[in-house]
Amino acid sequence: MQDRIDICVEAPRIAYEELAEGKKQESSAMIRERVFLARKVQLKRYEDRRILTNSMLDVSELKEFCDLGRREELLMRKAFVSLGLTARTYHKILKVARTIADLDGCEKIREHHLKEAISYRTIDKKYWGR
Numbered sequence: 505m506q507d508r509i510d511i512c513v514e515a516p517r518i519a520y521e522e523l524a525e526g527k528k529q530e531s532s533a534m535i536r537e538r539v540f541l542a543r544k545v546q547l548k549r550y551e552d553r554r555i556l557t558n559s560m561l562d563v564s565e566l567k568e569f570c571d572l573g574r575r576e577e578l579l580m581r582k583a584f585v586s587l588g589l590t591a592r593t594y595h596k597i598l599k600v601a602r603t604i605a606d607l608d609g610c611e612k613i614r615e616h617h618l619k620e621a622i623s624y625r626t627i628d629k630k631y632w633g634r
Contacts, residue, residue, distance in 0.1 A: 512624055538607050542606035542607045543557070546606060549569065553565075557603075558600075558602045566595060566598050570598040570601065570602045572598075572613060573612065575615050576618050579619065580594070580597070583597075596625070598613075600624060601621035604617040604620050605617045
């Protein structure tokens with residue numbers, strides 16, 4: 505059942521010292537702009553198809569739009585085996601990694617995008633033991 509959820513995250517408690525430090529964070533306006541640009545990239549990428557966002561990709565389109573390099577493929581294979589991923593979860597990770605790459609302004613999915621997408625799937629193992 506958890507393989508039907510795209511992103512699972514845990515928001516850890518923040519220490520007072522981190523808050524008091526006053527370290528500058530990315531503003532909501534900056535985040536909104538990155539999301540706007542990522543959506544614009546997706547609309548352009550899929551303009552000749554009936555697709556608006558990465559989440560709408562079907563399995564046959566994943567190879568074309570979520571193609572992985574050698575290092576990324578090795579990482580995905582390792583995660584698939586060690587985490588016991590389902591086919592559905594594998595596809596969701598690729599779509600989420602594509603979105604993370606878009607938010608990062610990258611044409612290709614890189615290893616760090618894939619690691620972040622995989623991390624969004626491991627929280628269910630912690631709480632549901634799967």
